[in-house]
Amino acid sequence: MFSSVKKLAESSISSVVESIPSEYVYGKNNSNEDSIILGDEEAQNTTIPTIDFSQLISSNPVDRSKAIQQLGYACSHWGFFMLINHGVSETLREELLRASQSFYDLPEEDRKQYEGGNVLDPIRCGTSFNLNVEKNLLWRDYLKRHVHPHFHAPSKPIDFSTIIETYCKKSRELIGELLKGISISLGQEENYIHEVINCESGFQICIINFYPPCPKPELAMGLPPHSDHGFLTLLLQNELEGLQVFHNCKWIPIHPLPNSFLVNTGDHLEILTNGKYKSNVHRAIVNNKGTRITIATAHGPQLDDTFGPATEMTSDHNPPSYRATKYRDYINLQQSNELDKKTCLDHVRI
Ligand SMILES: O=C(O)CCC(=O)C(=O)O
Ligand SMILES: [Fe+2]
Numbered sequence: 532m533f534s535s536v537k538k539l540a541e542s543s544i545s546s547v548v549e550s551i552p553s554e555y556v557y558g559k560n561n562s563n564e565d566s567i568i569l570g571d572e573e574a575q576n577t578t579i580p581t582i583d584f585s586q587l588i589s590s591n592p593v594d595r596s597k598a599i600q601q602l603g604y605a606c607s608h609w610g611f612f613m614l615i616n617h618g619v620s621e622t623l624r625e626e627l628l629r630a631s632q633s634f635y636d637l638p639e640e641d642r643k644q645y646e647g648g649n650v651l652d653p654i655r656c657g658t659s660f661n662l663n664v665e666k667n668l669l670w671r672d673y674l675k676r677h678v679h680p681h682f683h684a685p686s687k688p689i690d691f692s693t694i695i696e697t698y699c700k701k702s703r704e705l706i707g708e709l710l711k712g713i714s715i716s717l718g719q720e721e722n723y724i725h726e727v728i729n730c731e732s733g734f735q736i737c738i739i740n741f742y743p744p745c746p747k748p749e750l751a752m753g754l755p756p757h758s759d760h761g762f763l764t765l766l767l768q769n770e771l772e773g774l775q776v777f778h779n780c781k782w783i784p785i786h787p788l789p790n791s792f793l794v795n796t797g798d799h800l801e802i803l804t805n806g807k808y809k810s811n812v813h814r815a816i817v818n819n820k821g822t823r824i825t826i827a828t829a830h831g832p833q834l835d836d837t838f839g840p841a842t843e844m845t846s847d848h849n850p851p852s853y854r855a856t857k858y859r860d861y862i863n864l865q866q867s868n869e870l871d872k873k874t875c876l877d878h879v880r881i
Contacts (some may be wrong), residue, residue: 534646535658535672537635537822540743549551550747554668557752557852569777577783580605580612582794584705587712596871601735602709603716607620610796611776612813614709614765617702621790628769631739631824633688641687650866651834651859653683658868660754670751670817672741678828679703683801702765702828705875709763709794714776717804725864727841728762734831734858736761742773742815742823753815758872759797760862761831766793769825777812798861798876799801799831802853805840812872834859854879 539552548708586598605612628647628811635640656674659665676683686691707730714723724730731753753773766774774793775782787793795811815825832838839855856879866873 534639535635537672537741537743537833539855540745551670551751553770554623555670556750557667557669557755577778579672579783579785580609581788581791582614582615582709584614584618584708587615588708592619595844597662599712599715602712606716606796606800609671609776609778611778612707612794612859613785613789614792614794615623615788617705617792619698619705619792623694623698623701624767624790626690626790627698627767627826628824630691630694631741632687632822632824633672634685634691634739635672635727635741637687641685647686650863653677653681654685661866661868664867664869668750668868669753669755670742670745671753671815672743674739674741675703676737677734678737680732680833681818686862687736695737699735700830703735703791703830705765706763706828706830713800713808717844724762724803724844728832728838729836734761735739736829736832738827739830740823740825740827741813742817742825743821744821745817746819748817748819752818753817754867755870756814756872757825758801758810758812758876759795759860760799760865760875761797761829762800762803764795764797764829766795766825766827768793768825771818771821773815773823774825775816775864776816777814782814797829798873799838799858801876802838802879803844804840805844805849806852807844810876812875824843832858833860852881856880 580601581604583598586594589595642656645654648655654676658672659669684695710724710730711721714721722804745751756777772786774785776785785793795813796808798810800808801810835857837855837857840851840853845851864878
């Protein structure tokens with residue numbers, strides 16, 4: 532078996548035979564409702580919620596309140612939005628994508644030390660999602676690193692660590708502001724979520740997904756339908772598309788605006804709000820044009836916090852719908868099983 536799908540994609544198996552090994556054929560779990568994909572025209576007519584970050588932090592109360600209203604709508608109806616005018620420079624974004632590519636171009640022995648191990652190791656790379664439990668393999672390699680409150684990065688390539696650290700800090704700032712807007716949209720004061728979750732020392736993980744070109748993209752899957760474990764995930768991608776979000780029983784292909792971020796709600800926002808803002812189900816499909824790289828930063832509570840619905844989000848008429856769980860245990864559960872829609876959240880549902 533290949534230790535990375537990059538290696539497989541570069542080998543003669545895929546380029547000459549123009550097929551993929553049977554273990555990469557993704558067929559199961561495709562129920563009828565999953566297979567409805569909006570065509571290009573229909574998808575273009577679907578308005579993806581877009582949040583203008585500059586308005587969200589505007590000193591003009593009318594602009595800010597409009598942006599907060601849009602944010603609340605995006606969280607309650609989609610669990611997904613595009614973020615524009617966020618202030619992260621194009622240069623940083625390009626450096627990050629270039630450095631990510633360089634990591635995957637390193638000789639195998641430089642990456643080997645981070646392979647295998649436990650699901651909560653601070654630096655971990657590999658292929659697919661979890662080789663110990665998967666029956667089908669995904670067309671995806673990954674590098675996962677814990678970046679906050681403790682920062683971990685591979686020593687190579689040079690500069691990688693500095694670029695990622697700069698980016699992850701920016702990403703925390705953006706998420707911090709989004710959580711303020713979300714707090715207000717929930718009818719609370721702006722620092723409400725920050726205080727409930729102890730935002731400054733929350734856990735942040737950075738995942739670099741690498742999807743090489745696939746000779747039979749319609750047969751393979753990059754990442755199957757899933758929700759993310761944290762509060763919010765910020766996603767940046769190179770020029771190749773592949774993200775689809777599940778909305779109103781249909782898969783919507785996302786065509787991000789240039790230099791935008793994609794943001795989705797995670798299971799812990801659903802838990803915190805007692806189901807008011809549900810986590811979004813999404814997946815990543817692959818293509819035969821080129822390598823797609825995405826960088827996801829997921830933001831959650833502290834690893835050792837035990838977390839359930841916030842008191843203000845529940846009442847006698849709206850009792851807690853989720854059991855309080857230690858975040859570390861929740862991630863462990865999700866990462867130790869096959870990635871499958873919202874099955875992890877189902878474990879804590881009351
Ligand atoms: O690569 C993508 O488009 C999605 C990535 C993702 O969903 C994840 O890393 O959790
Ligand atoms: Fe995800």
